[in-house]
Amino acid sequence: MKQLFVLCILLLGFQVNASGYNSDVSIKSTQLVIAASGFVPPYVIQQSDSGYQLELIKASLRTQGIENIEFVYMSNKRAEQALKSGMVDVVVNLPNTFGGKVFASDTLLSYQNFAISLKENNYRIETPQDLKGFGVVAFQNASAFLGNDYRLATKQLRSYEEIVNQFAQVELLMKGWADVIVMERRIFEYYLAKYAKKHPTKDVVFHPLFNPAPRPIYFLSESMRDVFNLGLNEIKITGEYQAILATNGRIYAKR
Secondary structure (H helix, E strand, O other), rough: HHHHHHHHHHOOOOOOOOOOEOHHHHOOOOOOEEEEEEOOOOOOEHHHOOHHHHHHHHHHHHOOOOOOEEEOOHHHHHOHHHEEEEEEEEEEEOOOOOOOEEEEOOOOOOEEEEEEEHHHHHOOOOHHHHHHOOOOEEEEEHHHOOOOHHHHHHHHHHHHEEEEOOOOOOOOOOOOHHHHHEHHHHHHHHHHHHOOOOOOOOOOEEHHHHHHHHEOEEEEOOHHHHHHHHHHHHHHHHHHHHHOOOOOOHHHHHO
């Protein structure tokens, strides 16, 4: 009977009152272990537990009195296994193919990919088909993520390569060794700032060929997901959310 009473008290700790604030201090003392890939700057900066996604997560949880957070860094594949086994409570990036029971938050932010060219070249690129004849360097697995129109367009390019090293994409564009690169905008700004420390840069044009990619985060606990969503909504109301996203990748590249 005593054990049943203790269990009931613990369960009550995860309830939230109608005003949006935690009704029990136990949820505030809960440690959350959050898994993220350490190789997505400026969205995740492993060395300082910062970056756009991590700052939004911390701010959202802070409004609900939750600051006992541990970030752990691992590949997306390892994060899937850690979530399934209960070794972590939250995963920042999770593929659509994940087969376990998980609770997605509201959209944390959206990634926005672009085709990027040098302004001096004056390219007119309004659809993926307009890339025909160009030499394009994209991020790894871009053809699998960016839709069928883009995938078909890659068959008509003068040359096409998908690479892991996104700093190299910026260098190839700046030196004129690639006509167009395909990158997420904030990731491009981050690596451009890194490149600019040692090299001259040129003006670029962002060609909006792709739809935004919404990014939630994923919880083992439905109750904790709900608490997080309350916090995310609160920082949007107060303006803290907008302030975090108003910066660009250069602020992280300078650290």
